[in-house]
Structure formats: structure tokens, C-alpha cells
Amino acid sequence: MDWLNAGVQGVLLGGQYALLACGLSLIFGVMRIVNLAHGVLAVLAAYLSLVLVEQGLPLWLAVVVVVPVFAALGYAVQRGLFNPALAQVGGGARGGSGGGSRGAGELAPLLVSFGVAVALTNLLQVVFSADTRKIPTGGLASAGLPLGDLSVGVLPLITLAVAVAVIAAVQLFLARTATGRAMRAVADDAGAAAMMGVDPKHMYAVATALAFATLALAGVFVGMSTQFSSGYGDLVLLFAFEAVIIGGLGSLWGTLAGGVVLGLAQTIGAQIDPQSGVLAGHLVFLAVLVVRPGGLMPRSVPA
């Protein structure tokens, strides 16, 4: 029964990881940037909603405030930091899918995002101290639905449902809307898209805004379910990244599957040895890297 419980909890945990991974995957898919500040930004969103809730706002209203604020922040970060970093690569927006020389190209955006991560992590520590915090949910975090002999947490269930809804919405947006099509066009060939009248810089910023909105939502769910502190962003980044890689690059539904695999690995690992849950997740990730590298390195990754 403990094992079954671990399995159910693992699947539900996977929803949280998939939600976290969504923004990372989106930014990488559109502009080949790996945003190393992803985790700490999710923690920032958790802190912001914590502050709002402590000011007396209901939680849902805090979410309604934080998510658009993060979308705006994402647009600004892309315009102010990532676009200039990308421009160092090949002058202006990225050229065609051929891309020219890329060895040094990935350097600037990576280093910029790492600098942001270091600065922001420590800024959060200055402001909020290193103590762990949790967003008060008024009993929601501990509520459970009886399912046979098991008790299924309401909050993880909501998180999984939100993750599925967000992924479906992003997929629909990319597939069906004019902006989504333009975004895919820019991802495929920024130069050609620019000639068709799409502004790649604007499109990159819209993608980052969307990614930041999903990561803010994910951050709030992390803050409700987990004791977090300023340093928790590192783990968030690693978990989101592992979900993306286990699931396979380029597919958001794959990311959901990856999140579930990671969640299962962690809960089952913790069932075997309570100290080793996180380690078990890392090891499953490395095992996937060894056994299924073909599915993990599609051609869209710069060789």
C-alpha cells in the first residue's frame, strides 16, 4: 500500500514539475536560450504571492496579480537583457536556421541568465532571509480526497489539472493563433520570418512573457505545497530541466510525461530510503541520458 501511495504521489508531483518545465521548454524552443534564472524566478513568484497574501489578499487574487506582472517582467527581461545578449551572437536577430558559427553564440545569453540567477538568489536572501517559508492556503495544502485506502491530496490534484490545462492551452496557442504561428516561424528561421513582416525581437519577448507567466503560476503552486527559501530556485531549475530532458525536447506533452517519471522516481526513491528521493530523481535522469540519448537530442539542438 505504501508503494501504491508513493506511485500516486509521484504522478501528482509530476504535474508540478511539468508546469515548472513548461516555460523553460518554451524559451528554449523559440530562441535556443536556456534560462538559468528559471528556478529563482519561480521562487520570486512564490515570494511575491506570499507577500500579497500576508497583506490580506485572497490567494486567487494574488495569482491574478502575480501572473500578469511576471508576463510584463518577461517581456522586459527579453527586451532588456536576452535580446541584447542574442544580438552579440550574429548581429541583430538570429539569421536563418543555418545560424553560422555558434560555438560562442550560446555563451552570452547563458552567462547573462546565470548572472541574473546569482544576483536574484542572493537578493531574495537579503530581503527574505534564508528561513523557509510557505504560502498559507487555509487548509487546502493538507486537504485530501479518500480513494480506497489512499488519501489523494487536493492541492497536488489541482496542480496536475492546471499543468494539463496550461500545456493544452500553450499547444493550442502555438498551433492555432496567428501569434503562435509567427512564433513558430521565428523559431524555425528568424531571418525569413522577418522578411514576412514578423518582428523577431518582439516575438521573442512575447514568448518569454508567456513563459514567465507559466513559471509564475508554477512558482505559486510550489510555494503552496513546499517549504521554500531563496536557495530553492536551484532545485526548481534542476527538476524542470530534468523533466524536459526525460520527456524529450520539443514536446510539451513529453515534458508532462517527463515530469511524471521524475516525480515517480523521487517518491519511489524516498520510499526506499527517505534520504535519497532527490538523488533517485537525478539518477533516473542520468540513466535516461545513457539509455535513450537518441530521443533526447533532436536535430533542433545545435550540433
Place this chain on the structure above:
Amino acid sequence: MSGPAAVAPSTPPATPPTAPTVTRGGRGSWVGGGAMLLVVVLLAAVVPYAVTLGALSSLVMLFALVILGTTWNLLAGYGGMVSVGQQAYVGVGGYALIQLADAVGAPPWAAVLAAGLVGAAIALPTSYLVFRLAGGYFAIGTWVVAEVFRLVTMQIDGLGGGTGLSLSAFRGTDRVERVAFVYWFALALMVAVVLGTYLLMRSRVGLGLTAIRDDRVAASSLGVAVDRGRRLVYVAGSAGAALAGALIALSTLGVTPGSIYSVNWTAAMIFIVVVGGIGTIEGPIVGAVLYWVLQQALAPLGTWYLVVLGAVAVAVVLLAPRGLWGLAAGRYQLFPTTHHVRPLAASATVAPRTGR
């Protein structure tokens, strides 16, 4: 222990202008190399007798930072691989030193060198794993590996779990003697690592690495062994990080998993290389000195210090991508790795240059 000047190239031969002359360095490199040799001599022969023991220990940290910066630059600046997980090898080096010195009983200097070898030996199989990831995903993948190293270290019996280990090999040694030994040894190691990196980059292998960094596909099509080159850089860079980790453990007399495997080591390496000047030998030295000075000066600020560090790194990447050395020195090289071609005087309107 020889200074940089000893390996600086010869000045251009006084050939009549019948052919273009190809030179490396020049008078500037001789003067700069001489100045650096002087600094090393001062550090070795004068400084230890002029400053306090505390200052000497702090200088050991500077030497370790130079090693960390130089070897991270080897990865990112010459190999094009941004690793956020080099703290894995700092940690391996620290733990290996203490195990080799205390459990095996090796003399401390041998234990440090062996710790570097342990780092290399672990980096080789690890490279097959992390090389499956490209670009930014390589960066986070190396971070995962570092976390695995930390978590596994904490689970191994006899490595002290979460509290770490302390070094007892120096028990009974006079404090002055100990600090002086660590200081001179660290200085020698730093000079060896910088010179070794310089010689590597001047070699055929180094030329291939630069080509790989600039365009991997083109380099491969010209016959550069891309995978072997990158693997060599990864192993050498990780061995350097392990040496630095061993020095740090030797100087602080202990390790804890939280601090020796901290991602802040990588943050320091990135700051040192980016601010100093990526892809140059001189840059990481400049960056390490600046980092060390800032660390001493901003220590009262506590955590704010890292906030400033991150912000400065972002600003330098965006506004001065060639770093302080690039801004200050331009094409001038203390460690000349590239050639300068001077065509015949009559047609010398444009002097083509190689490298960088």
C-alpha cells in the same frame, strides 16, 4: 619554477624584406612577461616575510581562484563549453585530498597532485555522460552531475555525511611552517597551471580547440578531432578544479559538502573569466585579482556582495563582452598564443592577423 618570460617567443629575426614576417608577441610580450616574472619572484621571495599569516592564507585563496578561473576559461573560452557544474570537481578535489592525506597517509603536496589526478579520472567517464547534452542543456546537465556528486558524497560512510571532514595531516606541525608551505606550494601550482594552459594553447591542440570553439562543423571538416579535443579540455579543466579544491581544503583544513560543492564556486569562476576577459590567458588572472579584492573589500556587506557580483557579470557580458583585459589591452598579449603577419612593406596596407 620559471616565469612566463622563459617561454616567450623570440623577437622577429632581422630578415631583409623579401618575405612577409610572421611573429608571435614582440617586445610587449617580453616586457609584460618580465613584469610577471618579477611579480612571481616578489610573491615567492618577499611577500611571505612581509605580511601576516592571515594575509598569506588569503593569498592562497587568490592562487586557487586563478587556477579555477584559468581552467574554467579553458572549458568555456577555448572549448566553448559552459559548465555550471565545476563545483563537482572542486568538491572531489577537497575530499580526495583529505582522504589521501589522512587515510592513506600521503604527504600533503603529493595528496594535492593526486587529488588533481582523481578529478581527471572521474571527469573522463563523466564526459561521456554530459557530452550527450549540447549548449545550455550541457550547462544544467553538469549542474545535475555536481548535485549527484554532493548527494553521493554525503551518503558514503566515512566521508562525514553532512558535516564533512577535517584535515588532520598537519596535526603537530608548527602553524608558521604549515601556512608557509601551503603558500609556496599554491603559488608554484598556480604558475604551473597558467604556464601549462599557455603551452597547451600554443600547441597544435590549442589551435584545434580555438577552431572548435569558433565553428565546430568547419573545424571537423578540416580534420580537427572535435570530440577528442573537447574531452581533453573537459578532463584538464576538471583536474584544475580538483587541484584548486584540494588547495582550498589544505588551506582551510577541512571540507563540508555544502560549501565545497557549492554552486558559488562556479559563480566565482564565471565572474572571474567573464569580467577578466574570456578566451584569453591574461583575463582570468585579472578577473581573479579583481574578484579577490572585491571579496576582501565587500566582505562586510555579506550577501549583497554576491548580488553585486551577479549584476556586474551581466553588465560586462552585455556592455564589454571582451572583459577588462580586452578593454585595457586590446590586441596586446602577455602570453602570445597567436601569430602576427607583417606583409612586405610596399603592400603593407592591411596586416592580416590570425587567431582571436
